[in-house]
Amino acid sequence: MSKLWGGRFTKKTDQLVEEYTASIMFDKELAEEDIQGSLAHVTMLGKQGILPADDVEKIKDGLHRVLQRIKRDDIEFSIGDEDIHMNIEKTLIDDVGSVGGKLHTGRSRNDQVATDMHLWLRKRVVEFVDMLHKLQAALIEQAKSNIDTIVPGYTHLQRAQPILFAHHLMAYVSMFGRDIERLQDSYKRINVLPLGAGALAGTTFPIDRHFTASQLKFDRVYENSLDAVSDRDFILEFLSDASIIMMHLSRLSEELIMWSSTEFNFVELDDAFCTGSSIMPQKKNPDVPELVRGKTGRVYGNLVGLLTVLKSLPLAYNKDMQEDKEGMFDTVKTLQGALQLFAPMIATMKVNKDRMRQAVNQDFSNATDIADFLVNKGLPFRQAHEVIGKTVLYCIEQNKYLLDLTLEEFKKFSTLFDDRIYEVLQPEQVVNARNVYGGTAKTQVQDAIGRADQALETTAAWVTEYLERSR
Secondary structure (H helix, E strand, O other), rough: OOOOOOOHOOOOOHHHHHHHHHHHHHHHHHHHHHHHHHHHHHHHOHHHHHOHHHHHHHHHHHHHHHHHHOOOOOOOOHHHHOOOEEEEEHHHHHHHHHHHHHHHHOOOHHHHHHHHHHHHHHHHHHHHHHHHHHHHHHHHHHOOOOOOOOEEEEEEEEEEEEEHHHHHHHHHHHHHHHHHHHHHHHOOOOOOOOOOOOOOOOOOOOOOOHHHHOOOOOEEEOOHHHHHHHHHHHHHHHHHHHHHHHHHHHHHHEEEEHOOOOOOOOOOOOOOOOOOOOOOOOOOEOHHHHHHHHHHHHHHHHHHHHHHHHOOOOOOOHHHHHHHHHHHHHHHHHHHHHHHHHHHHHHHHEEEEEHHHHHHHOHHHHHHHHHHHHHHOOHHHHHHHHHHHHHHHHHHHHHOOHHHHHHHHHHHHOOOOOOOOHHOOHHHHHHHOOOOOOOOOOHHHHHHHHHHHHHHHHHHHHHHHHHHOOO
């Protein structure tokens, strides 16, 4: 059969043009969604009396058979048929005869492909919320196991103040919680139906777009036909959300890489998530977090790439917009791989509590609490800051830490010091003194874990509901 759009043309398409312009190599990913949309569309055509019932049933039966063949990998897609829509339509016509050509009544490939991507992406968004939920759960379990583990907290990658390791892990729970919220919010803009917009101006057939939307479980339809076929904001929003998620994963990856080094030795990643060296038998390389850190750039690139494609496009559809898919597919694959690995990697991570405690005991991260001690004695903070700076300098020169100093040594810097300074400087006291909402005190971290557990239940319920809606 000649091309389905070939009536206007007198010459065959150049082979190089076919190869260059075809999208079937990658948009075949949308095959199931394309058939899902077509089933809803032809059902609507029958309801509206646009197609006779017999034709509708023949087309629907044929679409189901085509779908089963696709699932069995029993169809060889052709570059000559350009894209997934034309490939499926030709396969349908081969199956049911010329009646299959009636399927495209009242629609265009422009609103068809947009519908496919809305259907495809809404499933992925729910899946990613579920994956982030599982990662949060793994982090929370590690936090519960390390509720008494104290570790240096850092600013500028310099030891700053001691904190609970659980508090550090819960910071990532909060980050991924925001990622979940962004994805959930984006669902509202993904779950909008473009079908019925036609090529750009709607259709002369008396279609019922809201019925089609209900068939496909869309919450609403696009208000403007031009916007419906040219909008890719929903993909840009997803790519932006994915970039932020990858940034969060990359930050955690960087810390896992540092923490598992000999210099830190704070954690050990399970052998299942590491590799060795081909020449150095002693090596255990954190390849998974390293690759996640590295792959973050390609996700950023996909976002910038689509922004660049869209930045100068006039309304409505332009062939440039074919470039919206490969980056989206690549981002989904990259993010899926990262999230599938991260939850079990965190769950099996071993924490070297003794090494963390040793690090806390061999630094000056409790210095701020001495300043607070002097302030409570009536000394202005800036003067207290200077006193502690000189005290720390003295310790460095004497190769000592603050808890090594005698009371007489403390009094060289201020007569306000007394025996209670040794209690103030204990790491547990330093941590628990920060007993404010969101602080690192044990009671506050326990409360934060409790709130996070409740949020996990809410997210799990959302995933269950929306997985069902997107089927």
